[in-house]
Amino acid sequence: MGMSLKELQRSFYNSVFRKNKKNDVELNESVEPAMDLESDQLVNIYRESILGGLTEALVQIYPVCAKLVGEVFFSNMVVGYMREYPSGSPDLADYGYDFSNYVATFEPAMELVYLADVATLEWGWHRAFNAEDVSSSEVSALASLTEVPENKQGDICFVLTPSGYLLRSAYPVHKIWNINQTDFAVEKEGDDCVNLNEGPVNLIVWRNSEFGMRIDVLSDDEYVFLEAISEGKSFAEIATLSCAPKLSELLGRCMQTGLLVGFNLTQRNV
Numbered sequence: 473m474g475m476s477l478k479e480l481q482r483s484f485y486n487s488v489f490r491k492n493k494k495n496d497v498e499l500n501e502s503v504e505p506a507m508d509l510e511s512d513q514l515v516n517i518y519r520e521s522i523l524g525g526l527t528e529a530l531v532q533i534y535p536v537c538a539k540l541v542g543e544v545f546f547s548n549m550v551v552g553y554m555r556e557y558p559s560g561s562p563d564l565a566d567y568g569y570d571f572s573n574y575v576a577t578f579e580p581a582m583e584l585v586y587l588a589d590v591a592t593l594e595w596g597w598h599r600a601f602n603a604e605d606v607s608s609s610e611v612s613a614l615a616s617l618t619e620v621p622e623n624k625q626g627d628i629c630f631v632l633t634p635s636g637y638l639l640r641s642a643y644p645v646h647k648i649w650n651i652n653q654t655d656f657a658v659e660k661e662g663d664d665c666v667n668l669n670e671g672p673v674n675l676i677v678w679r680n681s682e683f684g685m686r687i688d689v690l691s692d693d694e695y696v697f698l699e700a701i702s703e704g705k706s707f708a709e710i711a712t713l714s715c716a717p718k719l720s721e722l723l724g725r726c727m728q729t730g731l732l733v734g735f736n737l738t739q740r741n742v
Contacts, residue, residue, distance in 0.1 A: 488519045489555050526554055526567065533568050533598045536652045537591050541581065549578055565602060569595060586648060586668060589641040593649055593687070596637030596677035601685060603635035606733045613734050614727060624737060626708030630701045630723075631734040635679040638690075638699055644670045646687045680730055697722045698731065706738055 505511055527550050531538050538546040553574040559567045572595065575581060576588035620628060644666055650656060651664045674695035677687050690698065693715040700710045715722060726732045 586643040589645045600635040628707040637677040
């Protein structure tokens with residue numbers, strides 16, 4: 473009796489991502505030879521196509537990581553990643569979101585202590601680049617802030633631009649990323665060496681409607697403020713955080729730059 477569709481799909485998945493002799497034998501017995509090709513040859517065509525497509529997708533998302541370790545090393549790392557982290561989305565653009573987690577535990581790359589954070593930065597760039605646009609009506613709605621009654625101002629929840637991606641790193645990963653861009657020029661942008669001991673950095677990767685893609689360095693106060701907004705905290709809750717003394721300054725700056733694109737009111741528990 474042949475395998476059910478579900479069993480066939482599972483066998484095919486295992487043959488592609490968890491290749492071993494048993495999986496291959498089970499699948500090959502259920503595949504009919506065709507076009508002068510044996511069952512194992514047909515399966516291998518699909519296997520190579522899938523793995524090649526996913527590898528290319530990850531190279532496109534993580535070009536700096538690939539450049540830092542080399543094509544062969546990166547390809548081997550990707551193979552291990554694909555085996556441990558199967559895609560959970562039908563959208564290929566969603567694949568790779570947890571790649572940095574795998575990089576952080578990938579033994580051969582342990583000496584590159586900054587590599588996982590570079591991967592996080594590159595994923596942030598990918599998500600920011602593909603984020604939805606902000607409509608002019610959403611931005612103009614910020615003008616109605618002055619109409620919010622004083623007793624409701626603590627209920628204000630500001631909205632971070634959809635492209636905003638926050639990250640913290642113990643290393644200056646934005647500089648590592650920058651010097652590995654194809655258009656980087658020492659004579660224009662300065663030294664191409666990075667001191668890993670410069671200290672931790674707070675970053676936001678985002679897409680500005682006027683200036684395009686950006687990676688901005690944030691102060692501790694700016695990071696705490698924007699992180700709270702990204703978590704949906706109300707103005708009253710943010711006023712209890714470490715950034716509270718500079719709240720007015722931070723709010724004005726983030727509204728002016730376009731990092732904040734709207735607001736809504738939430739009912740606080742009393």
